[in-house]
Amino acid sequence: MKKYIMCILLVLGVFSGCKKFLDPKPLQSLTVPSSLEDLQALLDDEGVINSLDISAGEISSDDYYLTRSDLESLPYEEYRRMYTWQNDRIFRPTTNDWSSTYRIVFSTNVVLDNLSKIERTPSNQIQWENVKGQALFIRAKQFFSATLTWAPAYDPATADRDLGVPLRSTQDFNVPSLRATVSDCYKRVTEDLILAGSLLSDEPLAKTRASKAAVWGLLARVYLSMGDYDNCLKYADLYLQKRNGLMDYNKDINVDLRTPFPRFNKEVCFDSFQNHIMLSQSRAKVDYYLYNSYDDNDLRKSAFFRKTGENTFCFKGNYSLSIFGGIATDEVYLMRAECRVRKGDAKGALSDLNTLLLKRWKTGTLKLIVNENPKELLGIILVERRKELIMRGLRWMDVKRLNKQGGRIVLKRSLDGKNYELPANDHRYALSIPEDVIAYSGMAQNER
Numbered sequence: 001m002k003k004y005i006m007c008i009l010l011v012l013g014v015f016s017g018c019k020k021f022l023d024p025k026p027l028q029s030l031t032v033p034s035s036l037e038d039l040q041a042l043l044d045d046e047g048v049i050n051s052l053d054i055s056a057g058e059i060s061s062d063d064y065y066l067t068r069s070d071l072e073s074l075p076y077e078e079y080r081r082m083y084t085w086q087n088d089r090i091f092r093p094t095t096n097d098w099s100s101t102y103r104i105v106f107s108t109n110v111v112l113d114n115l116s117k118i119e120r121t122p123s124n125q126i127q128w129e130n131v132k133g134q135a136l137f138i139r140a141k142q143f144f145s146a147t148l149t150w151a152p153a154y155d156p157a158t159a160d161r162d163l164g165v166p167l168r169s170t171q172d173f174n175v176p177s178l179r180a181t182v183s184d185c186y187k188r189v190t191e192d193l194i195l196a197g198s199l200l201s202d203e204p205l206a207k208t209r210a211s212k213a214a215v216w217g218l219l220a221r222v223y224l225s226m227g228d229y230d231n232c233l234k235y236a237d238l239y240l241q242k243r244n245g246l247m248d249y250n251k252d253i254n255v256d257l258r259t260p261f262p263r264f265n266k267e268v269c270f271d272s273f274q275n276h277i278m279l280s281q282s283r284a285k286v287d288y289y290l291y292n293s294y295d296d297n298d299l300r301k302s303a304f305f306r307k308t309g310e311n312t313f314c315f316k317g318n319y320s321l322s323i324f325g326g327i328a329t330d331e332v333y334l335m336r337a338e339c340r341v342r343k344g345d346a347k348g349a350l351s352d353l354n355t356l357l358l359k360r361w362k363t364g365t366l367k368l369i370v371n372e373n374p375k376e377l378l379g380i381i382l383v384e385r386r387k388e389l390i391m392r393g394l395r396w397m398d399v400k401r402l403n404k405q406g407g408r409i410v411l412k413r414s415l416d417g418k419n420y421e422l423p424a425n426d427h428r429y430a431l432s433i434p435e436d437v438i439a440y441s442g443m444a445q446n447e448r
Helices: 002-017 036-043 056-060 068-072 077-083 097-115 125-150 182-199 212-226 229-242 288-292 300-304 329-342 346-358 374-388 395-404 435-441
Strands: 163-166 179-181 268-270 305-309 312-315 411-415 418-422
Touching: 036 097, 036 125, 056 077, 056 125, 056 395, 068 077, 097 125, 125 163, 125 182, 125 212, 125 395, 163 182, 179 182, 182 212, 212 229, 212 268, 212 329, 212 395, 229 329, 288 312, 300 305, 329 346, 329 374, 346 374, 374 395
Parallel strands: none
Antiparallel strands: 163 179, 305 312, 411 418
8 A cells, every 4th residue: 555655646746747747657557455444544644635735825815924034035936926926937836736736636536436446335334435425525625725726716607607627536647637617616516525424424533534524614614605605504503513612712722832722622623734834933924913903811812823023923823733724613603603694693693703702712801792783793703703713724715705795805015115915806816827737738827
């Protein structure tokens, strides 16, 4: 099995860097996985499956900023171009978010293709279905993240024309990569997740594996990005019926520690993360005004941030080894609160919001939110979403979806007096696909 994994990495290196990546590959010579244990081993490769979340959206968002010296210390010009929202050449050739994404997709397709050759029997049914469910969940998560990164925000009026990402469903390199529509991308993601939910167990053996609750949490996120609040509410409800425990920052963690959160804390349902030098604590700094938006009695102010200089702070509040990109209960409470207020259930929204905040503020200091005005309460929820989910890989999705609804959020950066802006609904919110991918595949590039 280890030999097979190494062969996959070698083949994927060729896939990412060779112009003939669609040529036939001698897969027959590899040690093909032939058992459910082999396939599970591929899915348990945490160094690939759980640690290569797309970072481009977080890098492009406004959860952080870099100084000129931080920016100039970066090893590649592509990083600097991404930070300032340039039209093109924002990804390094061959080694980038695109190659990492489709490396994971390839692994899941290896599992699914070979699983079809293993008979499902009464004795192996649970394990067989669990393996399939995990593979479908992981692939759907990658397709969704890729769509958020390289496609326009979901718009029901144009989704069947807007270009999404390739939906590769086989390990066969001879099948060409073609961009699906945004509509087809969301259809594939939701259908695969719903099927995965019917196959997976309630509780995984480890939080690096998928479960029913992880599927429901991800489905809620997907439907939120689409503005489908009925389905987002449905799956947030299903999740919170199974998992509703929150950490009490007063007693479950020490907010003053450099790393206050254990990796697999009680709120984490599925663990995955992104890791990029631009987002490291040594470089990425949190906007001073965003930092000051946290009340001094709000324990997140100490749990999430560490002072690094005069009026400069870094983010330390990761739920994982680096920038958390998995599924956690706090996000689901905020999704349900947002859907409830949008659906006219202000009391339900207030219940969800106050339940969360009571676990975040110093005991006895929170003045419960009671405002039932729909517009004002929605604004409060969105502010709390920003504060709770900072540096969680979600800001890019939120800016895109909210701007599509008229949010008018303009991202801004300043470097030595030179200002950069990314206006609402700008075409650059669909990042340019790496130029080497376009050259090799012949796919259409995003509008520049």
